[in-house]
Every structure is written in C-alpha cells, then in structure tokens.
Amino acid sequence: MAKCGLIFSLIIILFAAPLTKVQGTAALNPPKKVPEIEKYNKLISFYRYENPDSALFYVNKGLKLARGNKDTAGRAMMLNQLGMINDNRGQFVESQNNYLEAYNLYKAIGKTKGMATVTIRLGVVELRKGNYDKAIAFFLKALQLSERIKDPAGLLEANLTLGEGYMGQHKYDIALHYFKIAESINNSIPLSNLSLNLFNDFGVIYRETGMLEEAKDYLLKGIALSNIPQFQGLNITLTNTLATIYAKEGNTEYSIKLQKQALKKAIQIHNYIRQLLTLNGLANSYQNINIDTSLNYLYKAKTLAEGRQAYKQVIEALQSIAELYTKKGDYKAALDAKNEEYNLADKYFYKEMSKQVTSLQGDYELSKSRAKVQQLRYINIHQMLERKIIMAIAGCAILVLLVIGFSYYRSWMLNKKLQNANADLDQSNQLKDKLFSILGHDLRSPFVSVINILELIDDEDLPADTRKEMVSELSVTSKAALETLTGLLKWGEMQIKGVRINRNEFAVKPIVERVMLLLAGTANYKRITIKNQISDDLILIADKDHVEFVLRNLISNAIKFTGVSGQVTLKSFFDVHRNIATITVEDTGVGIAPDRLNTIFSLNNISSNGTYNEKGTSLGLLVSKEFIDANEGTISVRSTPGIGSVFSFTLKAAIDKVLDTDKKDKNSINKA
Secondary structure (H helix, E strand, O other): OHHHHHHHHHHHHHHHHHHHHHHHHOOOOOOOOOOHHHHHHHHHHHHHHHOHHHHHHHHHHHHHHHHHOOOHHHHHHHHHHHHHHHHHOOOHHHHHHHHHHHHHHHHHOOOHHHHHHHHHHHHHHHHHHOOHHHHHHHHHHHHHHHHHHOOHHHHHHHHHHHHHHHHHOOOHHHHHHHHHHHHHHHOOOOOOHHHHHHHHHHHHHHHHOOOHHHHHHHHHHHHHHOOOHHHHHHHHHHHHHHHHHHHHHOOHHHHHHHHHHHHHHHHHOOOHHHHHHHHHHHHHHHOOOOHHHHHHHHHHHHHHHHHOOOHHHHHHHHHHHHHHHHHHOOHHHHHHHHHHHHHHHHHHHOHHHHHHHHHHHHHHHHHHHHHHHHHHHHHHHHHHHHHHHHHHHOOOHHHHHHHHHHHHHHHHHHHHHHHHHHHHHHHHHHHHHHHHHHHHHHHHHHHHHHHHHHHHHOOOOOOHHHHHHHHHHHHHHHHHHHHHHHHHHHHHHHHHHOOOOOEEEEEOHHHHHHHHHHOHHHHHHOOOEEEEEOOOOOEEEEEHHHHHHHHHHHHHHHHHOOOOOOEEEEEEEEEOOOOEEEEEEEEOOOOOOHHHHOOOOOOOOOOOOOOOOOOOOOOHHHHHHHHHHHOOOEEEEEEEOOOEEEEEEEEEEOHHHHHHHHHHHHHHHHHO
16 A cells, blocks of 8 residues: 555656646746656656566557657657666667667767767666676767767766776776766766766775775765665665675674665665665675575565566576575475576576467467368368269269269369378478477577576686686577577478568679678688679579578588688579579588488488587578579589588579670670
C-alpha cells in the first residue's frame, strides 16, 4: 500500500504541479507548460531501477506520443531511456542498437548535446563489457562534441568517464589526469550527481594506488555533500566505497558498520540497486569471519534480485553461495546451488536462441501436420472413387469397364502422390534429425566452452595475460556459435519455405570487389593475396543476393584454409555457344581429402578448423549449392591435398552484352 501511495503521489506531482502554480500566481506569472514527453521522461527515470517493466511501459507510450507529434528529439529521448533499461538488464546488443538509433535522430536534427549524451552511454556499455579501448574511443568523441558547444556538464561527464576507462585498464596516472580536469570543471558549476560520482572515483583510484588518507578525504567530502534527499543513492555508494578503504586498512569491524548503515539507508529509500550491492559487500566482508552470516546476506541478495527478475544478479549470488558452501565443506548444498545457477543461465541467457529454434521446429511440425492432412484427403478421395465405381457397375458393361479403367488410373495417380507425400515426410524427418544433431554437436559444445571460460575468468588470481587469452578464445567461440546458429536458421528457413528467387541482370565484378573489401581484414591478417581476374563486362542472370552469398562463402573458405602468404584467385569464363558463365575461386591452401569431396555440398559434410584455427560450420557450402541450384546453375570442386582447391559455379549470362565484350576484345587484339 505504501508503494502504491508513493507512485500515486509522483504522478500527481508530475501532472498536477503546473495546475498548483496557476492557482497561486496565474495573474502575474503564467506557468510554463511541461511537455508531455518530459513527463514520461521523469516517470521512466523514476521507475528505471525500481520497476523496469513500468519504465518500459512508459517508454512505449512516450515513443507513440513522439511519433504522433513527429517529435524527433522526443523519440531520441525515449530511445536513450530504452537503451538504459536494456543496459541495466545486461542486454548489451539491444542497448547499443537503441543508443545508435537515438544518436542518428539527434544528428538528423543537429542536437549536439543529445549526441554527446548518447555517445557517453555507448561508451558505458563497452565499459561494462570490459572493452576499455572502445569505451575510451566513445568518451573521447563525446568530449569533442561537448567542447564544440562548450557544455560544462558534458565536459565534466566526458572527462569523468575517460578517467574511469583508463582506471579500468589500470593506467592510474592517465586516469588521475582526467579526474583532475573534471575536478576543475566541477568547481565552477553547481553540485550534481556527476560531482558525487567524481568524489567516489577519486576514492577508488586513491584506494587502488595505496593513498588511503587521500581517498578518505574525497569520500567523506562526498558523503557530507550528498546527505540530502535527492542524492541518497550516491550517498550510499560513497559510504560503501569508504567501507572498502577501512577494510583495506584492516579495520573490518568499522567497515562492516559502514556497510550496515548503507544497507539501512538503501532499504529506507527503496533503492534496489544499492541494496543489492551493499548485501554483496557485507557477504564479502563476512566470508572470512562467519560463513553462515555471509551466506545469509547472499540469500537476501538472491531473494531481492529474484523479486526484480534480475536473473544475472541471481546467478552471481548463486555462484558465490556455491563457493561458500564448498569452503564450508557442505558439498551437497554447493551442488544444489550450482545446479540452480546452471538452470537459470540455460533458461534466461539462451532464451532468445531457444525461441528461434522453437519457431523452426514449430514450422516443421506445421509442415508435417499439413502433409498428414493431405494424406487423409487423398485416402478419402480414393474411397469416394471406389464407391462411384460400385454404383457404375449397375450400368452397362462398357461403361463399367471405362469407369474401372479411369478409376484405376486415378488411383494410381493418387497413390503416386501419396507416396510422394510420404517421401517428403520421411525427408522432413531426416532433416529434423540432422538439424538437431547439428544443434547438439555444433552449438552445445561452444556454449559449454563459454560457461567454462567465464568461470575461469571470474578467478581473481588469474594472470592478466591468461585472462586476455581466455577472453580472446571466448570471442572466437561465441562468434563460431553465432555463425552456426545463423547458418542453421537460414538453411532451416529454406527447407521449410523454399528458396525465393529475384532474378535479374547484373555485373558480377563489383560484387566480387565488395566481398573482397569485406574480407580484406582477414586476408591481410594472414598476408594472403586475392587476385580479381573477373571480366569487367561479365553480366550474370541470377539472384544478385544469392550470388553474393556464394562468393562470400567461397572466398571466406579459401582464406580460411590458405596458409600465411598464400594466394586466392578469382577467374571468369564465358561459353558463347551455351550463354553460360563460369566463375572459379582458386586457392593455394591445404586442399580437401578425396574421401570428403563427394559429401562437401551435403549435410554429411563435417566442419574443420582453418590454418589459423578459425572456427566454422559445414552449412555454408550446403546453402551455396541450394542457391546455385535454384538459379539453374551448377557448382563443383576439385582439389589436391597440400596444393589447393578450385571451386567453380556456372550461371546464365546476358548474351548481347557478353558478345559485345568479346568483339571489343577481338578488335583490341587485331589493332595490337
């Protein structure tokens, strides 16, 4: 009831405040009307941490209002809020997309301050992911934007976040330089939440560099200035940071006292985020003093996170609980906590992937159901024909013979269709079995690897070089899993819906050049030379997107299986008599074993790693073959192990344009 009253009071304040002002001073000072979009912005800011679902509700209402009013700045404001909601949930991809869309809207209307604000948020996403270089690049861009419009608050925030980025890299001298610049700006403007964040950052950097007294000075100053209602959340943060200073000095008792004060205040102001952080801090403080007390705080943090459906924080709490039970020697309780952790991770972290797989299986089940209905329909028609034959026998013998002959012919046709339907059903079953086999082999292993690497990375004693190698391996494994899933979905869609063709005439060389540009980074990394000997005037008649996919797959495979300083060559040939063009992709790579050549374009093909241990799937060539077949072409391969491979595909070509090219070439030869 108290919470409902608080929410109602906030709505009354936001929407009724202008009315109150009118009643008091309407004659002298007409109130400035607050735009509706600003009201939504305040509501979203209020609910963003406490109740994300309510915040999301108001974001959608705000977006609808902004679109209806053609308010570009309002749309950007709502998208920025949506990005922060997704950011808090750990949905970084969605958050980045929201921020980028908001940035483009601000850019379209020339609102530099909005661009700077969103750029900071993009940097914060990278900071939370541990991508410090990318984060710093965003913060530097935000600094340039704020310098352009001479915005003190923007300059303060940009320098503040730059310091945090370098502090994350343990480059404390550079970080302190930016914090000092931020401090000089802060001294010239009114107190704000950025000021208090700056004091907290000074406390952290001085703690990490062993200057504990300096850290205390800044934190105590921040605590004193933040002891007012609107800054209570940051007051709690500053108090918790001060507690870590005393803990580092060995004064654990006073550190815990400060944390308990912070927790009490966080509960009083209903600040969920600060409650969660303080509970985890208390659990950490007690783990070497009283394991049961530490577990009690962790369970409270878990319950709090469950109430907000913050499953990432629930998983982190369960991980800490399992570690404490292991330390305590209660291995059964540790195992139970670990199992609960894995179940939650499987349920919520891979939920999107499961939705796509479920959708694919749903389409398959629908296809199977339709085949069954068609089968029953054919059986029913067959039975109706037999009844008609019996009735016709009562007529003349000749008519009976004709009807019987016709009936048997129709029956034969229906049985043939029924057999075809059954064959299609069997093929669908085989496709389903192969699909789930690939899912089990190519997707389960990467995700198991991801979980194992994440557990190892969480070890605080892990050397930085080893952690960097593991992060690199984590990136490679995740990209391979994503590539596998994308290929599976593309292939599955083609099996269910068929290949859609948009055939037209187009020059193939520009497509090759675009693909080469796309893959240039990978090729340059291995110092591989790509030669484009495709004819300038060669025109193909096919689906342009299909051809680009095939070229991208073949060139990517050639680079993948070619060693350092190798060569990939693309050539074209035109058969004037058949109006057929042949495109070849030739490499000097490792080649393909003879026993694999017969299955290279089928589901039975098994993926292998490249010369630099690049991950891959076996679906690219299968999809390429289906695209070429759909465009009435052919694809083939010849290869010699240790020497290289040549992939070729043929497609129809435009007769007149290619012939003109041949004539020009002949004329050029004659003139020469």
